[in-house]
Amino acid sequence: MMRNLLTGVAAGAAGTTALNLVTYLDMVARARPASTTPEDTVRGAEKLTGATLSTDGPDSDEAANRRSGVGALLGIAAGLGTGAIYGAVRPRLGRVPLAVLGVGAGVVANVGTTGPMAAFGITDPREWPAGSWVSDLVPHLAYGLATAAVWDLMQPRPS
Numbered sequence: 459m460m461r462n463l464l465t466g467v468a469a470g471a472a473g474t475t476a477l478n479l480v481t482y483l484d485m486v487a488r489a490r491p492a493s494t495t496p497e498d499t500v501r502g503a504e505k506l507t508g509a510t511l512s513t514d515g516p517d518s519d520e521a522a523n524r525r526s527g528v529g530a531l532l533g534i535a536a537g538l539g540t541g542a543i544y545g546a547v548r549p550r551l552g553r554v555p556l557a558v559l560g561v562g563a564g565v566v567a568n569v570g571t572t573g574p575m576a577a578f579g580i581t582d583p584r585e586w587p588a589g590s591w592v593s594d595l596v597p598h599l600a601y602g603l604a605t606a607a608v609w610d611l612m613q614p615r616p617s
Contacts, residue, residue: 462545469541469545469604469609470540470545471541472604475604477600496526496529498575500528501516504516511524544606548609560602560606563605568594
């Protein structure tokens with residue numbers, strides 16, 4: 459079980475890299491800005507918990523910089539955590555096509571990251587235009603496919 463979890467974490471790291479690659483390529487291709495939703499989610503968590511990221515106040519540059527860093531770290535943690543879950547679940551799924559596994563992992567990662575943002579009222583996916591869905595879903599599908607492929611590649615092969 460521990461091997462599957464750790465393999466899942468490693469596969470999730472590869473998936474996270476794929477997600478970031480596709481996201482940044484989209485930003486370059488369409489000249490779109492980075493999303494502020496990770497930082498907004500951290501701000502929502504601050505308000506919920508009463509925490510503060512800076513003694514200079516919640517609107518200081520110091521707090522904003524920390525919020526940006528924490529938002530990015532939460533994204534990495536989500537990718538690694540989803541990979542660990544994938545590693546725990548994958549052996550029980552039997553023979554399923556890689557594309558199906560990848561889409562499933564990508565959808566789980568998408569829901570897992572969009573859910574908290576929706577819960578904090580930062581975004582409402584029901585109101586997203588098609589372009590926003592594509593911008594959000596395509597990188598998560600890249601995550602899922604990379605995670606599934608790397609997990610499979612790391613499995614022992616019969617001699």
